[in-house]
Structure formats: structure tokens, C-alpha cells
Amino acid sequence: MLTSVDGIKGQVFDYIIIGGGTTGLVLATRLSENPTNSVLVLEAGSAHIDDATLLIPQQRWLYMGNAEYDWNFETVSISDWEKDWEAVPQSIISSGISQRASTLKASFICLHRRLLNTPTAWGALGNDGWTWEKFQAYSKKSERFVEPNHNTDVLTYDTKLHGEHGPIVTSFPPLISNLEGDFRKAMEAHNVPTIQDPFSGEIRGTSPSLSNLDPSTHHRAYATNMYYQPVAGRTNLKVIVNAHVTEIITTEVDGLITATGVKFVKSDNTYTANVAGEVCLTAGTIMSPKILEMSGIGDPAVLRRAGIDVKLDLPGVGTNVQEHLYTGVTFELTDHFAGEQEVNTIDCLVTNLGLQQELFASGKGTLNLNAVDIAFVALADISPELNAKVIASLQTEEKDAGLAAQYKIQAEHLREKVPGLEIILAPGPTKAPSQGWDASKKHISLCFASNCPLSRGTIHVTSKDSLAIDPHVFENRFDTMVELVKYCRKLAQTPPLKGEGEGRLKEIHPGPDCQDDAAIAEWICDNVSTTFHTAGSCSMLPKELNGVVDPQLKVWGTHNIRVADLSVIPLHVGSHTQSVAYALAEQAADIIKAAHEK
Numbered sequence: 255m256l257t258s259v260d261g262i263k264g265q266v267f268d269y270i271i272i273g274g275g276t277t278g279l280v281l282a283t284r285l286s287e288n289p290t291n292s293v294l295v296l297e298a299g300s301a302h303i304d305d306a307t308l309l310i311p312q313q314r315w316l317y318m319g320n321a322e323y324d325w326n327f328e329t330v331s332i333s334d335w336e337k338d339w340e341a342v343p344q345s346i347i348s349s350g351i352s353q354r355a356s357t358l359k360a361s362f363i364c365l366h367r368r369l370l371n372t373p374t375a376w377g378a379l380g381n382d383g384w385t386w387e388k389f390q391a392y393s394k395k396s397e398r399f400v401e402p403n404h405n406t407d408v409l410t411y412d413t414k415l416h417g418e419h420g421p422i423v424t425s426f427p428p429l430i431s432n433l434e435g436d437f438r439k440a441m442e443a444h445n446v447p448t449i450q451d452p453f454s455g456e457i458r459g460t461s462p463s464l465s466n467l468d469p470s471t472h473h474r475a476y477a478t479n480m481y482y483q484p485v486a487g488r489t490n491l492k493v494i495v496n497a498h499v500t501e502i503i504t505t506e507v508d509g510l511i512t513a514t515g516v517k518f519v520k521s522d523n524t525y526t527a528n529v530a531g532e533v534c535l536t537a538g539t540i541m542s543p544k545i546l547e548m549s550g551i552g553d554p555a556v557l558r559r560a561g562i563d564v565k566l567d568l569p570g571v572g573t574n575v576q577e578h579l580y581t582g583v584t585f586e587l588t589d590h591f592a593g594e595q596e597v598n599t600i601d602c603l604v605t606n607l608g609l610q611q612e613l614f615a616s617g618k619g620t621l622n623l624n625a626v627d628i629a630f631v632a633l634a635d636i637s638p639e640l641n642a643k644v645i646a647s648l649q650t651e652e653k654d655a656g657l658a659a660q661y662k663i664q665a666e667h668l669r670e671k672v673p674g675l676e677i678i679l680a681p682g683p684t685k686a687p688s689q690g691w692d693a694s695k696k697h698i699s700l701c702f703a704s705n706c707p708l709s710r711g712t713i714h715v716t717s718k719d720s721l722a723i724d725p726h727v728f729e730n731r732f733d734t735m736v737e738l739v740k741y742c743r744k745l746a747q748t749p750p751l752k753g754e755g756e757g758r759l760k761e762i763h764p765g766p767d768c769q770d771d772a773a774i775a776e777w778i779c780d781n782v783s784t785t786f787h788t789a790g791s792c793s794m795l796p797k798e799l800n801g802v803v804d805p806q807l808k809v810w811g812t813h814n815i816r817v818a819d820l821s822v823i824p825l826h827v828g829s830h831t832q833s834v835a836y837a838l839a840e841q842a843a844d845i846i847k848a849a850h851e852k
């Protein structure tokens with residue numbers, strides 16, 4: 255239950271979970287299944303239980319950048335830009351990475367994907383027990399799939415691949431764009447097949463994406479309402495919100511750092527919560543390394559610079575940060591019909607939001623519209639020449655041992671055409687109307703993301719209060735993004751997506767004036783964004799490969815501190831991360847339970 259600081263006075267908990275977001279609430283729910291375990295969750299954000307701002311997924315403009323919901327993190331300037339990065343406006347750079355605050359950690363459009371090769375790669379990087387089979391089993395454990403009863407020609411699936419009894423309801427959005435069939439045929443014309451259901455793990459191709467939406471309410475289904483709320487009455491599970499953790503309190507026992515409690519600030523007062531069992535960090539990729547460093551665990555040079563006493567020399571903390579990069583080409587739709595059906599786009603959310611809000615509850619209207627079709631492709635699909643160039647560069651570049659092990663796998667993936675790029679058929683523009691489009695018209699975008707980054711960023715404290723997030727995103731060239739722009743343009747000219755005659759897709763961003771590679775690269779610099787899929791800052795890797803946690807998710811050199819959020823991913827997934835976070839947390843819960851049953 256939600257509790258006050260007084261509600262935990264004098265208690266010593268079996269588990270303290272830092273961060274009540276996606277992974278934290280899964281862990282809290284599972285660890286408190288045993289009534290003899292006492293579990294405390296400390297969450298920096300507010301509760302926002304039953305908050306329509308979050309429950310209606312398409313209302314992202316209400317929470318993005320709103321300090322009540324959003325941490326509004328900013329990155330530092332990109333440090334090693336291939337071109338003269340002084341010329342790049344700071345706004346692009348500083349809008350790099352941001353995460354949401356609150357127990358109600360929510361995602362945008364809620365797309366679920368699973369990619370076979372990545373959990374296998376985590377195992378190959380020295381992590382016994384991390385396999386595709388386990389990942390698939392834990393994904394199913396988190397999921398309750400509801401079959402669609404509309405657009406069944408487009409919304410294909412294989413029930414065998416989905417969970418039936420898990421907490422997170424997955425379904426397809428009630429409203430689709432109606433351009434999906436034409437998009438698939440255009441992709442097929444470029445030798446990218448249509449696949450029935452990507453949950454098999456073989457995702458190369460175009461397929462319909464699931465959303466974490468409850469079709470009985472049309473609301474977002476996520477950790478707060480699907481894991482936590484049903485068990486909120488458990489007396490052994492306590493959650494304090496608006497509790498900002500600043501430090502894990504430790505002592506040394508038998509040469510291992512051992513947590514005895516957690517320091518947190520609430521309403522400007524500092525408190526300590528005591529632990530007898532374990533501290534589990536689930537504060538997310540950006541804040542988990544910060545909390546470790548604030549606790550004296552990290553690279554001694556970083557800690558000393560920030561004025562923090564070194565308790566444990568662990569140089570991997572805050573390194574190996576990986577992110578997906580995202581933007582899109584936007585087109586005005588000059589013909590509003592695909593065959594007999596009108597194309598649905600989100601433009602009318604700008605011109606007639608009131609009507610759309612009225613329609614929402616009945617499952618109608620544009621607030622129920624979501625992107626459905628995503629094509630996952632390999633770099634070799636869009637440019638065999640660039641693919642060969644990147645593979646060669648991975649073999650010759652100098653790097654540390656941890657990165658060398660990851661690059662070896664990334665080169666294999668590139669050779670084997672493992673999809674590392676995605677193209678999304680998005681039913682709307684990529685920018686706000688103030689940035690140059692007319693909301694009285696209809697728009698679609700071919701959005702794209704580069705999901706298997708070669709560069710690695712860092713997240714480190716610079717003092718006791720400040721954090722430097724340095725994404726290093728363009729260190730390994732942005733030719734891939736340039737090729738993706740060209741590929742999306744080619745797709746827009748491919749029948750039947752193109753439409754009749756001159757075509758129905760009139761490009762407005764970047765627009766016809768942006769043609770040569772240098773101009774496209776410049777446009778990308780100005781328009782690229784995070785996908786909020788940041789991972790890797792507390793990587794699960796052998797210590798000698800710069801790892802932070804072992805395969806049991808325990809911080810190397812500690813007795814009872816684990817990290818169980820997306821920061822432990824040692825090599826980024828080529829898919830969206832939310833379903834990965836649920837599966838990871840389910841596996842983490844079993845690891846922790848097993849450790850204490852011994």
C-alpha cells in the first residue's frame with residue numbers, strides 16, 4: 255500500500271526496491287507474493303493512480319516535458335562529432351535522452367517486440383542462464399494477449415507465441431490507419447517479407463505490432479495498473495512515493511560491500527530505510543548508475559572528481575550506454591483513401607480534440623489510433639555497401655576488451671542480416687504543427703530507427719547533485735540514418751503505397767530541397783531524437799570486461815545489491831524495450847527468490 259515515512263518507522267525490510275517504474279513494480283509484486291517477505295518500494299515520482307493523462311496513451315503532449323511526469327533529463331554536448339558539431343544547434347543535443355518520473359512509468363505507443371538474437375548474445379557475453387528460451391518464457395509470464403475482433407486481415411497473430419495469464423494485457427489498437435496493406439506490399443517489392451507474428455523472435459519483415467492496451471477500457475496496461483494495483487492491499491508491500499533515493503548505505507563484511515539501508519529525501523527531509531536482505535536498484539538506466547556512484551561504487555577517478563569517497567572500485571558503472579536513434583520523413587497525404595477506406599491520421603487531434611475525447615471511451619476516434627505496422631530490416635537490406643563497410647570497421651577499430659566482445663557479436667549480426675533497423679508506418683507527422691505543417695490536412699510519416707548502435711555513451715555524476723549524460727551518439731557515423739532517409743523516400747515512390755499517377759505522398763519533411771548526402775545528414779542532426787530506450791549503464795558482463803553486475807544481477811564485489819532494470823542490458827536489443835523490461839524483471843524476481851530459498 256502507499257505509505258508515509260511514519261508507516262515504516264522502526265522496520266527492517268527484507269527487500270528495498272529503489273524505483274517504482276516498469277521493472278521495480280514487477281519485482282515488488284513478485285517478491286511480495288511470499289507473505290513472509292517484507293518489501294519496500296521507494297519512488298521519486300508521484301503516484302498518479304487512475305490518471306487519465308497516462309491511461310489514454312495518445313495524449314503524450316500532456317506528459318512529455320511536464321515536470322510532474324517527466325524527469326526532463328538533458329544530455330551534455332555530443333563530444334566527438336564527425337562534422338563541425340559547433341554548427342549543430344544545442345537543442346538537438348540536449349533533447350537527447352529523457353525519462354519519465356513517477357510510479358506510473360509509462361511508454362508512448364506501447365509497442366511490444368522480441369528479438370531472438372539478443373538474449374542469446376547476452377548469454378554469449380559470459381552470462382550463464384540468459385537464453386532466448388528463458389526470455390520467451392518470462393515474456394509470456396508477463397503477458398495476457400487478447401485476440402482482436404476487427405481488421406483481422408491486417409492484425410495477424412499466432413496465439414501459441416503469447417502469454418494467456420500474465421498481468422500485462424496486450425491487444426491491437428481499435429483504430430488503424432488503413433494504409434497497412436499498401437505499406438506491406440511496398441516493402442515486399444523491396445524483398446522484405448510480411449510476417450504473421452514477430453513474437454517468434456524472427457522479426458525480419460513487416461508485421462503488425464501489439465500494444466499494451468486493455469481492450470475493455472482502451473486504457474494503457476502497464477506495471478502500475480496491471481502488476482501493482484491488484485496487489486496494493488498486501489500488508490507486506492509498502493510503497494513511498496515522492497521519495498528520492500540519494501544513497502545506498504553500506505558497510506564491509508568479509509571483503510564485500512554490504513547494504514544496510516537506503517537514504518532518501520522526501521519533502522526536503524532526509525530519512526533512512528533499513529534492510530536486512532537485499533537492495534534492488536530499478537531506478538532506470540539513467541538513475542541507477544547515479545545512485546551507485548553516489549554510494550561510492552564506481553570508477554575511482556569519476557568519484558574523486560565528484561567529491562565522493564570510494565567504497566568499491568568498479569569502473570564499468572555508467573559506461574556502455576546504448577540508445578536507439580529515431581526520426582522520420584513526413585508526407586502530406588493528397589488522396590485520403592486507400593481503396594474504399596478512408597486513411598486515419600492523428601491530424602484531427604489538433605483540429606478537433608474535444609470530439610476525439612468524447613469518442614474515446616467507446617473505442618472510437620483518433621485517440622484510439624496507433625501505429626501498427628513496423629518493418630524490421632537489416633542494414634544489408636537497405637545498403638549492402640554500407641553494411642560491408644561497417645563490418646570491416648568493426649574488425650579494425652581499437653577498443654577495450656568488453657567492447658571488442660560486443661563488436662564481434664555485432665559484426666556477426668550484420669553479416670547474418672539480423673535486423674538492426676526499423677521503419678514504422680506512423681499515422682501522423684513527426685513534428686508539432688508550429689514546426690511547419692497544416693493540421694487541417696492529413697499526414698503520415700515513414701519513421702525510422704537505428705537500433706544497434708556502435709557508439710557507447712556514459713552517465714556519470716559530476717558532483718553530489720549533478721549528472722552528465724554523454725550519449726556519444728554519432729561517434730560511429732550517421733551514414734546509416736542517411737541511407738534510411740533515402741530508403742523511406744524510395745518506399746514512398748513504390749506502388750501501391752505511392753498511390754495513383756504522380757503519387758499521393760507529398761514530402762514535407764525534410765522536403766524536396768534536401769537532396770545530397772550532406773544536406774540529409776544536416777537534417778538528421780537537426781531532427782534526430784532518442785526513442786527513450788536507453789540501456790547498458792550497469793551492464794551484465796564479466797568484471798574484466800567492464801561489467802557492473804554478474805549473471806545473477808548482483809553488483810560485482812557486493813553481498814546484497816542487485817540491479818534489475820534496463821541498465822543491465824550489455825548489448826542493446828533491436829526491438830522496443832518495454833516488453834524486454836517486463837521479461838527481465840520477471841527473470842530477476844526468480845533469480846532473487848532462488849537465492850533466498852537456498
Ligand SMILES: Cc1cc2nc3c(=O)[nH]c(=O)nc-3n(C[C@H](O)[C@H](O)[C@H](O)COP(=O)(O)OP(=O)(O)OC[C@H]3O[C@@H](n4cnc5c(N)ncnc54)[C@H](O)[C@@H]3O)c2cc1C
Binds near residue numbers: 361362498830
Ligand atoms: C516517453 C517514453 C516513451 C516510450 N515508449 C515506448 C514504447 O512505445 N514502446 C516500448 O517498448 N518502450 C517504450 N519506452 C521505453 C520503456 O518505457 C522503458 O524501456 C522501460 O520503462 C524501462 O524500465 P525501467 O524499469 O528500466 O525504468 P523506468 O520504467 O524508467 O523506472 C525507473 C523508475 O525509477 C524512478 N527513480 C529514478 N531515480 C530514482 C531515485 N533516485 N529515487 C527513487 N526513484 C527513482 C523513476 O521515477 C522511475 O519510476 C518509452 C519510454 C519513454 C520514457
